[in-house]
Amino acid sequence: MPVHTSPIRCGIIGTGAIAHAHAHALTGLHGRAELAAVAEIDPDRAAAFTGRFPVPAVYGDAAAMLEKERLDLVHVCTPPQTHVPLAIAAMRAGVPVLVEKPTALSLAEMDELADVQAATGTPVLTVFQHRYGPAAVRLRRLAAAGALGRPLVATCETLWYRDDAYFDVPWRGRWEVEGGGPTMGHGIHQFDLLLSILGPWAEITALAGRLSRPTNTEDVSMALDRFKNGAMATVVNSVVSPREASRLRFDFEHATVELEHLYGYRDADWRFTPAPGHEDLADRWNAADQTDEESGHRLQIAAVVDALAAGTEPGVTLAEARRTMEFAAATYAAAFQGRPVAAGEITGSHPFARSMDGGAAPWAPIKGKTTA
Numbered sequence: 001m002p003v004h005t006s007p008i009r010c011g012i013i014g015t016g017a018i019a020h021a022h023a024h025a026l027t028g029l030h031g032r033a034e035l036a037a038v039a040e041i042d043p044d045r046a047a048a049f050t051g052r053f054p055v056p057a058v059y060g061d062a063a064a065m066l067e068k069e070r071l072d073l074v075h076v077c078t079p080p081q082t083h084v085p086l087a088i089a090a091m092r093a094g095v096p097v098l099v100e101k102p103t104a105l106s107l108a109e110m111d112e113l114a115d116v117q118a119a120t121g122t123p124v125l126t127v128f129q130h131r132y133g134p135a136a137v138r139l140r141r142l143a144a145a146g147a148l149g150r151p152l153v154a155t156c157e158t159l160w161y162r163d164d165a166y167f168d169v170p171w172r173g174r175w176e177v178e179g180g181g182p183t184m185g186h187g188i189h190q191f192d193l194l195l196s197i198l199g200p201w202a203e204i205t206a207l208a209g210r211l212s213r214p215t216n217t218e219d220v221s222m223a224l225d226r227f228k229n230g231a232m233a234t235v236v237n238s239v240v241s242p243r244e245a246s247r248l249r250f251d252f253e254h255a256t257v258e259l260e261h262l263y264g265y266r267d268a269d270w271r272f273t274p275a276p277g278h279e280d281l282a283d284r285w286n287a288a289d290q291t292d293e294e295s296g297h298r299l300q301i302a303a304v305v306d307a308l309a310a311g312t313e314p315g316v317t318l319a320e321a322r323r324t325m326e327f328a329a330a331t332y333a334a335a336f337q338g339r340p341v342a343a344g345e346i347t348g349s350h351p352f353a354r355s356m357d358g359g360a361a362p363w364a365p366i367k368g369k370t371t372a
C-alpha cells in the first residue's frame with residue numbers, strides 16, 4: 001500500500017444523518033485528511049450537508065465522483081442495501097472503502113466483497129467505532145496478553161427504544177433493505193466489540209421475536225454463545241426497552257470489567273473490579289492512556305486515515321467484519337430453525353447465507369413493507 005505525505009483525500013457517498021459524523025471527524029483531523037468531494041442522489045440532502053461542511057465538489061452520482069476525483073478513501077454512508085454495489089464500484093476504481101455498518105445484507109454479499117477485494121487488492125473496511133475507544137483498546141491488550149486470566153462469562157445487552165414512528169421511514173424494518181432488526185442494525189456494535197475481545201465464537205442458540213413494533217424484522221433477539229476459548233456469553237438486542245442502556249460485562253479469572261453507556265462511551269463509563277489476590281491489576285487498568293474522548297467516529301476514522309498514510313493495514317477488516325456478520329446470521333438461523341448453529345456452518349447455498357432471515361421468519365410480513 002502506498003505511503004502518503006499529503007492529506008488523505010476523502011469522498012463521502014450519501015450525505016444523510018451519519019455522514020455528518022464522518023465529516024465532523026475528518027474536519028477534526030487538521031490536515032491529515034481532507035473532504036474533497038461528496039456524492040448524493042437527493043439535492044436537498046446535499047445542500048443541507050454542504051451548508052454545514054463546505055466541500056469543493058458535489059456529485060449527484062457516486063460513479064462520476066469515483067471517476068473524476070483522485071480519492072484515497074471513500075466513505076459509504078448510504079442505507080444498507082446500497083453498501084455492496086457502492087463498495088464494489090469503489091474497489092474497482094482502486095479506492096479503499098470505509099462502509100457504514102452493516103457492511104452488507106448477507107454472508108453471500110460479504111463473500112462477494114471478499115472476491116472483489118482479493119481481485120483488486122483494494123480493502124473494504126467497516127465502521128465499528130466502539131472498538132476504538134481507549135478503554136476497549138486497553139481491555140483487548142490486557143486480555144490478549146493473558147493479564148486478566150481466561151475469559152469465562154460475558155453479557156452483552158443493547159436495550160434501546162425505537163417507537164412505531166421510527167419505522168415509518170420507508171427503508172426501515174425490511175429484511176431486503178436493512179438486513180435485519182436490532183441484531184443487524186443496533187446491537188451489532190456491541191457484539192462486534194464483544195467478539196473483538198473474546199475472539200472466535202463456536203456455537204449459538206437463540207430466540208428472536210417481533211413483539212411490538214410495525215416491522216418485518218425482529219424487534220428483539222437473544223443469543224446464548226459458546227466461544228472457542230470456552231467462555232460463555234449472552235447477547236440481547238432490543239428496540240422495545242423504554243429505559244435505554246448499552247451494557248457489556250466480562251468476567252475474566254482475575255477481574256470483572258463492565259461498561260454501561262448508551263450510544264458511545266468514555267473511560268468513566270467503565271468499571272474494573274479485580275478478583276481477590278489480583279488487586280495490582282487495578283493499577284494496570286487505571287494507569288495508561290486515560291482520555292475523555294468518546295468512542296465515536298473520530299477515533300476510528302483517525303486510525304483509518306493514519307494507517308492509509310503510513311501504508312499499514314487499516315481496520316475494521318473484511319475478515320473481522322465477516323465474523324460479526326456470521327454471528328448475526330447464526331443468531332437468526334438458530335432462532336428461526338430452533339437449533340444450535342456452529343461457526344462455519346452457514347456457507348454456500350445455506351438459506352441463511354443468502355439472506356439474514358433465511359426466508360424463514362415465523363411472522364407475517366406487514367403490507368407495504370414487503371418490497372424494496
Ligand SMILES: NC(=O)c1ccc[n+]([C@@H]2O[C@H](COP(=O)([O-])OP(=O)(O)OC[C@H]3O[C@@H](n4cnc5c(N)ncnc54)[C@H](O)[C@@H]3O)[C@@H](O)[C@H]2O)c1
Pocket residue numbers: 013014015016017018019039040041042045061062077078079080082100101102127129185
Ligand atoms: N456507526 C453508527 O453508529 C451508525 C449510526 C447511524 C447510522 N449508521 C448507518 O449509516 C448508514 C446510513 O444511515 P443514515 O441514518 O445516515 O441514513 P440517511 O437516510 O439519513 O442517509 C442516507 C443518505 O444516502 C443517500 N443515498 C442513498 N442512496 C444513494 C446512492 N446510491 N448514492 C448517493 N447517495 C445515496 C440518501 O439520499 C440519504 O441522504 C446505514 O447503514 C446506517 O445503519 C451507522
